[in-house]
Amino acid sequence: MANYLSVYGIISSVSPFYTSVSGSSCSLLLSVNAQNLGQINFVVTPQTFVLEQHTFRPGERIIGVYDTDVPVPLIYPPQYLAVVMAQNSDGYEAALDYFDEDLSNAAQTIKLNIPADGSTQVVLANGQNYLFSPGEHYLFILYMSASDHIPAEITPSKIIVFCSDNE
Structure with missing residues (x-):
């Protein structure tokens, strides 16, 4: 069974996440200042569930969920594959x-x-x-x-x- 962790933070930047040499991508890289983890990155792919199909922007509060069993690259800042992303302006x-x-x-x-x-x-x-x-x-x-x-x-x-x- 998968183990999921919720992360709360504020988006510092949104940029394309290049997965091929073609110069285009269907994925995004969200840099987030997380409450308890510091700076982290979420990779948002077409398979990521985005609550209410929200378009993310820098400065927004978010909830990001990732599977702790999925391997991650050993880089800084840490980079996690987002399973669920949601805007969190209400403090949920x-x-x-x-x-x-x-x-x-x-x-x-x-x-x-x-x-x-x-x-x-x-x-x-x-x-x-x-x-x-x-x-x-x-x-x-x-x-x-x-x-x-x-x-x-x-x-x-x-x-x-x-x-x-x-x-």
Whole structure:
């Protein structure tokens, strides 16, 4: 199972990320001043999920998520392949993990509470409403606060459901 880490910071620059000698690229390099990591770079490819298809600009607060199991080049600043990127002007916390049918993450450190009143927006990666329980999927969650005990109880503001190819 993949291990994802969320990074919070401010974009310092956005530039093309050249992957071939042709002089063109479909990927971007976002340089970020991360809160706890200092200067880092995110490579944003066409496969990166970008919340609400946002166009990033220098000076914006962001959340970047990368897979800690993917090898990274030994360079400074560190360069990570972005799995999820989101603008974070509202100061959200975020997590990407697999959640079981009881809405607990794989490490049993987070338990989701989804109110019946519809205040938590639950959508697919393509932006369409998800009409079932989001459990048994990888979920990207945005939330403002969590309880202090383990597992942390979280009432997310938004949940993005990543379905497998055979669903």
